[in-house]
Amino acid sequence: MPLRNDAAGDNLRKAERFLARFRDGVVAHRIAGEEVRSGEAFDDLDPHDNSVLCRVAGGGAAEIDQAARAAEAAFPAWRALDGEKRRELLHAVADRIEARAEEIALVESVDTGQPIRYMAKAALRGAENFRFYADKAPAARDGLSLPTATHLNYTIRQPIGPVGVITPWNTPFMLSTWKIAPALAAGCTVVHKPAEWSPLSAVVLSEVMSEVFDGAGLPKGVVNLVHGFGESAGKALTEHPAIKAIAFVGESVTGSHIMAQGAPTLKRVHFELGGKNPVIVFDDADLDRALDAVLFMIYSLNGQRCTSSSRALVQRSIYPDFTARLKERVARIRVGHPLDPKTEIGPLIHSRHVDKVLSYADHARSGGATIAFGGGRAMDGAGNYVCPTLFTGAESQMRIAQEEIFGPVLTAIPFEDEAEAVRIANDVRYGLAAYIWTGDVGRAHRVSESVEAGMVWVNSENVRHLPTPFGGVKASGIGRDGGDYAFEIYMETKNIAIGLDRHKPPRIGV
Numbered sequence: 001m002p003l004r005n006d007a008a009g010d011n012l013r014k015a016e017r018f019l020a021r022f023r024d025g026v027v028a029h030r031i032a033g034e035e036v037r038s039g040e041a042f043d044d045l046d047p048h049d050n051s052v053l054c055r056v057a058g059g060g061a062a063e064i065d066q067a068a069r070a071a072e073a074a075f076p077a078w079r080a081l082d083g084e085k086r087r088e089l090l091h092a093v094a095d096r097i098e099a100r101a102e103e104i105a106l107v108e109s110v111d112t113g114q115p116i117r118y119m120a121k122a123a124l125r126g127a128e129n130f131r132f133y134a135d136k137a138p139a140a141r142d143g144l145s146l147p148t149a150t151h152l153n154y155t156i157r158q159p160i161g162p163v164g165v166i167t168p169w170n171t172p173f174m175l176s177t178w179k180i181a182p183a184l185a186a187g188c189t190v191v192h193k194p195a196e197w198s199p200l201s202a203v204v205l206s207e208v209m210s211e212v213f214d215g216a217g218l219p220k221g222v223v224n225l226v227h228g229f230g231e232s233a234g235k236a237l238t239e240h241p242a243i244k245a246i247a248f249v250g251e252s253v254t255g256s257h258i259m260a261q262g263a264p265t266l267k268r269v270h271f272e273l274g275g276k277n278p279v280i281v282f283d284d285a286d287l288d289r290a291l292d293a294v295l296f297m298i299y300s301l302n303g304q305r306c307t308s309s310s311r312a313l314v315q316r317s318i319y320p321d322f323t324a325r326l327k328e329r330v331a332r333i334r335v336g337h338p339l340d341p342k343t344e345i346g347p348l349i350h351s352r353h354v355d356k357v358l359s360y361a362d363h364a365r366s367g368g369a370t371i372a373f374g375g376g377r378a379m380d381g382a383g384n385y386v387c388p389t390l391f392t393g394a395e396s397q398m399r400i401a402q403e404e405i406f407g408p409v410l411t412a413i414p415f416e417d418e419a420e421a422v423r424i425a426n427d428v429r430y431g432l433a434a435y436i437w438t439g440d441v442g443r444a445h446r447v448s449e450s451v452e453a454g455m456v457w458v459n460s461e462n463v464r465h466l467p468t469p470f471g472g473v474k475a476s477g478i479g480r481d482g483g484d485y486a487f488e489i490y491m492e493t494k495n496i497a498i499g500l501d502r503h504k505p506p507r508i509g510v
């Protein structure tokens with residue numbers, strides 16, 4: 001496809017330079033600091049035209065075992081490292097990410113189909129995640145002092161051991177750093193299994209980390225990377241006895257599988273799962289800002305975003321006008337090549353995902369909703385391009401209002417009053433994020449308290465502040481990331497009680 005402008009052409013040429021090495025041979029795992037190419041290789045496809053981007057080594061139980069053993073062997077040295085030293089090394093990782101940010105953004109954009117306008121920031125967010133947790137490393141062990149008259153009780157936190165990190169394909173680099181950085185700051189070693197549909201930025205991340213950690217004279221294997229499918233590599237990781245916890249980001253149903261797979265070895269799990277997040281727009285809101293936020297939170301990142309506002313609950317008094325304005329803007333969203341800086345929606349990750357997303361147009365029709373815009377493919381050719389889609393006149397029990405579509409598809413549902421808005425908002429199995437637009441501060445607080453969600457933004461789109469907790473309730477997750485919360489999965493809390501002289505143990509057999 002000819003790119004429409006010079007900037008896009010430049011990006012493509014640069015991306016090709018960075019991708020050339022992946023095209024040459026099989027993309028390797030990195031285990032104990034070494035590139036390993038065992039396992040049956042699989043194709044990584046380019047979402048733009050479904051051509052083979054490269055071949056990737058497909059790991060299984062054997063590669064996971066090697067990686068888990070390497071992480072286990074590196075654990076004592078990494079755990080023993082002074083927090084200040086860990087801080088320094090994690091900042092060094094961030095420096096190297098920044099130095100390769102353009103490469104990461106371009107590679108990730110091609111590999112995932114996500115528009116470059118968002119990926120450039122995602123690469124830098126990865127560096128920020130490392131800096132944030134670097135600075136938390138020295139105090140990660142800190143606990144509480146809980147004295148009594150007879151005992152000095154104090155708690156310390158200790159790293160749990162080698163952990164498995166399993167990540168999805170939507171924004172893989174940012175999400176991987178979001179998990180790996182706190183694990184390392186806590187003192188854990190890591191085996192990372194990235195998504196099979198977008199494995200490439202994980203390779204760059206593993207190189208960057210390996211340079212820093214191996215260069216510091218640590219045992220190789222502080223972080224290991226194994227590619228492969230969920231049912232093989234992912235499953236083996238969740239079952240491995242040396243792996244003490246699994247930090248997982250992905251679909252809710254996969255979370256259930258992981259819990260079952262991890263049960264025999266009593267794995268600790270931390271889950272960031274799916275969402276069907278409501279954005280509730282009351283008639284007293286600043287409707288111009290609300291409109292911008294509603295559009296951004298579903299049509300950015302190809303709608304392949306866990307916190308996307310995929311259900312617009314709009315008060316009936318403003319519903320006709322607000323949905324008309326939505327439609328007008330949706331019609332102007334630019335679908336195009338992911339490397340074109342003007343592109344607002346790129347190709348979806350995989351042809352199977354396109355089929356899933358487009359099946360909801362049929363569900364909309366058969367359920368009795370209106371397809372106000374889109375509902376089909378966009379652009380000619382073999383790529384995974386779909387039109388931004390708006391469903392109106394939906395009701396809460398419809399599949400388009402209940403299921404996570406994970407594409408650029410918005411379902412607009414009218415509501416009468418506050419009580420009905422809350423009822424519809426909570427009428428799904430998910431509970432990740434909720435967005436509320438109102439000019440009434442009392443209502444903002446009431447509705448925030450009543451919506452079943454781990455995170456609420458009032459009069460704002462999703463704006464992350466790293467110290468705040470991130471995670472979901474119901475089928476959207478278990479546990480919280482962000483700030484100190486992330487250490488709850490990667491660390492064990494130990495209580496130490498020291499009896500004072502005045503403590504007299506009970507006497508028996510006297």
Ligand code: NAD
Pocket residue numbers: 166167168169170175193194195196228229230231233234235238249250251252254255257258261271272273274275305306404406432472476477
């Ligand atoms: P997915 O669950 O299909 O796959 C995620 C990862 O799990 C992949 O690496 C996959 O190989 C692996 N996997 C699959 N089956 C496995 C098994 N049985 N055992 C171990 N690992 C297994 O998810 P996806 O389609 O890659 O990603 C999209 C989903 O991720 C959406 O539901 C989205 O909402 C969710 N997500 C959630 C958040 C969040 O923070 N809550 C963030 C991003 C994405």
